[in-house]
Amino acid sequence: MQTDVAIVGGGPAGLQAALTLGRIHRKAVVLDDGTYRNAAVAHMHNVLTNDGRPPADYRAAAHQELAAYDSVTVLRVRADAIEQTGDSFRLRLSDGSELTARTLVLATGVRDELPPIDGLGALWGDLAAQCPFCHAHEFSGTRIGVIGGESAAHYAAMLGPIASELVVLTNGEPLPPTWRGGAQVRAEPIVSVEPHAGGVRVRLAAGEPEQVSVLFLRPTLHQSAPFAEQLGLELNPSGCVRVDEFGRTSTPRAYAAGDLAHQPTFPGPMASVVMAQAMGQMAALGAHSTLMEAGL
Template identity: 60%
Template sequence: MTTSQHTEPLHTESLHTDIAIIGGGPAGLQAALTAGRVRRRVTLFDDGIYRNATVGHMHNVLTHDGTPPADFRADARRELTAYDTVSVREERVETIERHGDDFRLTLANGSVISAYAVVLATGVRDELPPIPGLQDVWGDLAAQCPFCHAFEFAGKRIGIVGAGAAGHYTALMGPVAGEFVVFAEGQELPEGATTDAPIIEARMTGIERVGDGLRVSLDDDSTEDVAVLFVVPTLHQSAPFAMQLGLDLNPSGAVRIDEFGRTSVPGVTAGGDLAHLAAFPMPMASVVMATAAGQMAGHSAIAALLARA
């Protein structure tokens, strides 16, 4: 992992930064760049845990289509070295709490840092259906987003896990797939939803790689071969900070933000998969959307600094 830049010793009694950014993915990196461009003192904390860690190549990102996510992050880190007010620390933040008009962050090593404003960019954690073998192929031959993942399987047999999402997925990927198969997994098609794809009622008991695709074992002792599986995971906050700070949440479990990336707590902004507008049903999960949200969250964190003057 890239070493920290512009660092100060962490084992002092107390340190300060104007803006603390938690999370080293696209949203956090963009927020750091945005604040660095106007020479605000920024500390970005990156614990090395990323939602897309199992993804070999990211797609639907202009000028970076097909770039490995690790390369994208490394390039962003290198760009941040040009900004002497930006520090990147490979440290895990354990707690964030209000401390008067400021925020107090306690790190995993016991160090404490104060900040005037906080940008949360910690993302979410995907909880997959408990099907043996699914976690092993997640981000490779199993995915959620057709915009990011479907094109490479054009003309092939695409499997959908859960009848609840079948209508949407088959409509969206109709021009891509050679054919579909839907594994109902105890679900019914939502009212008003339709699909011409065959629906298999037998439950999935295992998934394994066979050649360049997948073989799905079912509880009626049959098997089905597919090139890729699409599944809607259950999302959870990957960090405890929303609860620690008492932030308002959307029904999806994501942090509720306004059009400026501001949360319900003044001085705390958020960007990326962990947050979305109340008008959205769920996070709009993509690198481009996360980057844009990180820029907005960075702008609003600077606005919070200006309001202190």
């Protein structure tokens, strides 16, 4: 198979890139292996006209819209390896086939590494989350917990107007110099977390357990796919791919969009559906411009 643009990843960034290219009849192939960072989330928020919509419904609607564009093909397959050969990219797919593309848009996202706390993974995306913009409003007027000392000041400032009470569970981490109080602090290591009474019960190494409605924490991010390493892309200190305003990476004809990438002026990825869509659109524009300049 050959295409103008190979889009690796079927989340908001990849789907928006495909729509943008389809609108100008540019040939594009989307590789969607069914892996999504927000798969555990029941409802997505802070997305105008889609606030509260299940992510699976959003993706289904996007696929239905893309079906109207003959130049766009969506393959339910995984890319296993990518290599650049001259002015094109060769992608080896999990079904044994290969795809050759003149340009590339990486939109594979990141993987969240959670602290090793028993039960936390089962709550992630529901009663444990990262983003107050996406997840906090539904818990207005309740007791909210924050895991980790390093990010305590940041979360306390953001969640203070929303929560009736905050409890910081440092899990043995020191509080930052910017900490100014304003919340209960428990410094004991966390033994486990579990659903209880419509919220979360947090068991600590000493003392009584804490009951909160939801937990917020900052996970460690990792690239969810090996392609940045395979292509030798320059990374930011965050571990995300370094891109410019058009999503250009350090490798010619390779673009990146979504939360696997960000500009060097940002401390980390702006992890939201709207930002991923915007980055996907810009990466598609960049890829199209590259092909136009080459007379293709």
